[in-house]
Amino acid sequence: MAVPEPSDQKDKSAAMSRESIANAIYAELEREIVEGDLDAGDRINENAIAEARGISRGPVREACRLLQQAGLIEFKVNRGFFVRIIEIEDVLEIYEVRAALFADAGRRLAECITQEQIDDLAHLQELMEAAHDKGDADTVYLHNREFHALTISFVGNKRMTNIYEALDRELHIWRKRALILDSNVTNSLKEHHLILDALRGANPTVCANIFRDHSLAGFNRLMRTMPERISKSGRMSPPATSHK
Secondary structure (H helix, E strand, C coil): CCCCCCHHHHHHHHHHHHHHHHHHHHHHHHHHHHCCCCCCCCECCHHHHHHHHCCCHHHHHHHHHHHHHCCCEEEECCCEEEECCCCHHHHHHHHHHHHHHHHHHHHHHHHHCCHHHHHHHHHHHHHHHHHHHCCCHHHHHHHHHHHHHHHHHCCCCHHHHHHHHHHHHHHHHHHHHHHCCHHHHHHHHHHHHHHHHHHHHCCHHHHHHHHHHHHHHHHHHHHHHCHHHHCCCCCCCCCCCCCC
């Protein structure tokens, strides 16, 4: 005679199943937003998503909360979730703040980063290059975010890390769109080598300039992917980069 499964074990299994479904829906909606199938301002139809999968709205709502935390969608009272609208001017301002943050991080790291930490960044660079060789853009982007987040964390300033994470969430969709093009990945990886070389050289001014330029180059890459949006913006480019 079969032994009944403990109720708490059933609850755990059900929770894990809901979490897996929510993560799958999150990944699908994220892809649709990044690739433009869902445009800025579009409503997320929770009922339709749930009905199409034959599930309750619970996992769909959880996926939407995760997307909201990632800065991709926003909740409007009595209306539901909508793909977040971020104007080009706002993106530029975020990139400018991010560039200043990176410059300061580079200056600090030149004086305190360890060889072990440089090796950790170099390892992520190798993983990015391997994923790029396989044509795996999603993995490249994942390790790219890890590379930058780890770089900031090495400074050892919690407030700087918190500010960076907030900026990263706001720029998530834009950065992924900018990076998935092959030429953009290639250029970004080359800039990472400049960052690693600068850190090994331990010159604060050089590190600050290269870190800043890498962030601003990301904005320029983004702008080249969406010329139709640039034409409507009164501010089309960030400050000039300093590294040549």
